[in-house]
Amino acid sequence: MAVDVVTETVIARPLTEVAGYARDPSNAPTWYANITSVRWRTEPPLAVGSKLDFVAHFLGRTLRYTYEVVELSPGRLVMRTAQGPFPMETSYTWQAVDADHTRMTLRNRGEPGGFARMGAGVMAAAMRRANTRDLAALKQLLEAAAAA
Template identity: 65%
Template sequence: MKVDVLTETVIAAPCERVAAYAADPVHAPEWYANIESVQWLTPPPVGVGSRVAFVARFLGRRLAYTYEVTAYESGSRLVMRTAEGPFPMETTYTWEPYGEGAARTRMTLRNRGEPRGFASVGAAVMAAAMRRAQKKDLAALKALMER
């Protein structure tokens, strides 16, 4: 069973600022509750072909995986796919100015993939857990950006 979870939020901060912060993997542990560590495998900054290793905890399990950036449009879109990890996953961020004066940003976070191994048994449970986690993560990012 495939998993496809899309969440979004509106952040009271300029699009360029939100995108620059969220697109930098070094900041991920600051707003992703489940991410424990991040390590660049290629030299920063982020760009197509960049590879980053993550260690996370999800559904009570430790997950180590490597993402490779497959698309990057500075300030508007970032797509990463697992190059190594427990199951194929793609994460997409989008950012766009929102409202008058563009002092706010609409950000979407989408995770989709095909769980296998332990995760394939409960894909529906996994999708629900991902949705909850993504909402919390975007709320944390919103709080950081609106300080």
Template identity: 75%
Template sequence: MAVDVVTEVVIRRPVDVVAGYAGDPGNAPQWYSNIESVNWRTEPPVQVGSRMEFVAHFLGRRLAYTYEVVELVPGRRLVMRTAQGPFPMETSYEWAPVGESRTRMTLRNRGEPSGFAGVAAPLMAAAMRRANTKDLARLKDVLERVSGDTPR
């Protein structure tokens, strides 16, 4: 059974700020609660073909997987797919302006778990939805409480 989870949030910051921050995989540990680290396997900045190794904790398990950027439209869309890891997964970010100074960010995770993970796909999707909702709220907090144009 496939997993396909879509969540979104509106952030009171311009698209270029939100996309610049969220679209930099190196910032992921600051706003994804489950991501412990990101190690670049290719030279930054992010571009089609970039590869990064993520270490995360999800549902009580430590996961290590490598994402490869397969699509990038700066300021609009970023799509990454696992090159290896526990099961094939695609993560996409989309950013759209809402007026002049707000951004709607959509986060989508979809994949095709197999074996036991396939049987547990409905539970996994529900857990991913909860985690993504919390992570987007954290991203919103990080970006809205900073002054200036570059969050740290």
């Protein structure tokens, strides 16, 4: 069973600000509750081909994985990992709602293998909850910074 989780929010900040902050992997631990660290394998700045090591805690497990950036444009970022029991693609898209509001969409999809395949439904539900919380944290962070 494939996992394909899409979540989105509207953030009261311009597209360039939202995308600029969210696409910087070094910021991920500040708004993703489950990501504890990010280490650049390639030199910044982010570009197609960049590789990053992530450490996360999810469903009671510590996960270590390497993402490779496969697409990067002003309105989109796509990263993929192939190793481990659950190869994953994560994509971000940003669309201007108006000059001061941005719709951000976060999508995680993959095909769990082995034992992970049996828990794909539970994994998708947990991912949806986590992504919803993470986008809410990003929204709060960026909107509060603007108000300060």
